[in-house]
Amino acid sequence: MNLKKLVLGSAGLGIAVIGLVYLLAPHLLLDVYGVDIQSPSEANIFRSGSGSLFVALAILFFLGAANTRYTRTSLVTLFTFMSGLAVGRLVSFVADGWPHAVLIAVFVVEAFYAGAAAYVLRVEDSASQLSTAAER
Template sequence: MSKERVFLLVAAAGLTPIALAYGLVPATTVPMLYGVEIDSVNITHIFRAVMGLYMAMVIFWILGATREPLRFAALCSVVVFMGGLAMGRFLSLLVDGIPAAPLVIYLVLEVGFALLGYKLAKGLPTG
C-alpha cells in the first residue's frame, strides 16, 4: 500500500471519532470533552453540521485512498482542511490565549497532517 493511501486512511481514522464526538450525542460528549455546555437546539444543530462536514471529508479521504484518480484531490483536501483548522487555532492562540492541552495537541497534529499531506501531494504526478 502506498504512503499516500496509508496517510489518507490514517487521516480518516483520526477524524472519525472527533466527528462523532461533535455530532452523535453532542449534549453528552461535548461538555465531557471540551467543557462546553450544549443547551439549545441551535448549538446542537451547529455541532451536528460540523459532524456532517467532518464525515464528508472522511468519506472523500477514504475514496481517495481507494481510487487513484481521486488521490491527489483528496491529499489537497487534507492540506486545506487541516491547514484551515490550524490557522483558526493559531488565531485563537493570539487572540484568546492557550486552550486546554487536547486542543493544543489537535493544533500540532493539524499542522503535521497539513505539511505531510502537502509533501505527499507534491510527490504525485499531478502535484
C-alpha cells in the same frame, strides 16, 4: 502500503471518529473542554458544522485512499482542511490565549496532517515531472 494511502486513510479514520461523536453525541467531546450545549440551535451547529462535515470529509479521504482517481483531490482537500483548522487555532492562541491541553495536541495533529499532505503532493508532482521529462 504507500504513503498516500497511509496519510489519507489514517486522516480519514481520525476525522470519521471525531465527526461521528460530534454527530451522535456532541456533549461527549464538548464536556472535555467545559463547553455546554444550551439549546437545540447550539446542538445543530455542532452536529452539522462539525459532525456531518467531518464525516463527509472522512468519506472523501477514504475514497482517495482507495481509488487513485480521487487521490489528488483528497490530498488537496486534506491539506486545505487541516491547514484551515491549524490557522484558526493559531489565531485563537494569539487572540484568546492558551486553550485546553487537548486542543493544543489537536493543533499539532492538524499541522502534521497539513504537512504530510503537502509533502505527498510535492513528491507526486516531482515524480510526475520526472516521468514527463523521461518521455521526451
